[in-house]
Amino acid sequence: MINIVLFGKPGAGKGTQAEFLKEKYQLTHISTGDVFRYNLKNDTHLGKEARVYMDAGDLVPDELTTKMLIDEVNKHPDTNGILFDGYPRTIAQAQALDAFLTTINSSVAATIALEADDEILVARLLERGKTSGRIDDQDEEKIRNRYQEYNDKTAPLMGYYKEQNKFHAVNGIGTIQEITQRLTQVIDQL
Numbered sequence: 018m019i020n021i022v023l024f025g026k027p028g029a030g031k032g033t034q035a036e037f038l039k040e041k042y043q044l045t046h047i048s049t050g051d052v053f054r055y056n057l058k059n060d061t062h063l064g065k066e067a068r069v070y071m072d073a074g075d076l077v078p079d080e081l082t083t084k085m086l087i088d089e090v091n092k093h094p095d096t097n098g099i100l101f102d103g104y105p106r107t108i109a110q111a112q113a114l115d116a117f118l119t120t121i122n123s124s125v126a127a128t129i130a131l132e133a134d135d136e137i138l139v140a141r142l143l144e145r146g147k148t149s150g151r152i153d154d155q156d157e158e159k160i161r162n163r164y165q166e167y168n169d170k171t172a173p174l175m176g177y178y179k180e181q182n183k184f185h186a187v188n189g190i191g192t193i194q195e196i197t198q199r200l201t202q203v204i205d206q207l
């Protein structure tokens with residue numbers, strides 16, 4: 018199994034790039050944001066619990082998120098590998114992911130960050146909010162709160178993966194194709 022963590026701020030293009038990478042490397046794409054939104058839409062128990070956090074742009078508590086993530090991974094026992102998009106977002110989640118992957122004799126192969134300036138990203142999200150229907154994309158204050166959450170809780174993960182020599186950064190500004198190319202260069206060298 019080759020497991021890759023896509024890392025980056027809200028709007029950095031993780032979902033867009035994941036679509037290409039999953040085809041090219043035959044990976045299972047798991048986006049925690051998408052799984053949460055699916056549960057919200059279908060008004061499941063999980064969706065009801067996650068809604069207040071998501072609508073405010075806060076992170077959903079680790080325990081709930083990790084449980085959901087493990088359930089998703091377990092749905093694909095025969096996969097070539099997982100492309101994690103939006104998980105882990107805290108050190109506790111990264112530790113939980115490592116612990117879980119160990120139990121299935123696997124590990125994170127690499128973490129690849131898509132980098133872009135905040136101002137470009139905020140503009141992208143507000144644009145997406147006009148059509149996506151996502152409440153958290155329509156209000157600049159909620160968007161700023163997501164960046165705050167990222168800086169406080171997610172940015173420290175860079176150090177966590179750097180210590181393990183698993184951190185790679187890629188310039189997230191350019192055409193979709195250019196960025197896919199940069200990502201594949203990193204993956205092909207793993």
Ligand SMILES: Nc1ncnc2c1ncn2[C@@H]1O[C@H](COP(=O)(O)OP(=O)(O)O)[C@@H](O)[C@H]1O
Binds near residue numbers: 077
């Ligand atoms: N790993 C996670 N831990 C906690 N909450 C999460 C996680 N992944 C997604 N969420 C929740 O879902 C929301 C939307 O996720 P996502 O679409 O990945 O966000 P973004 O576009 O901000 O990167 C987040 O703001 C958060 O409330």
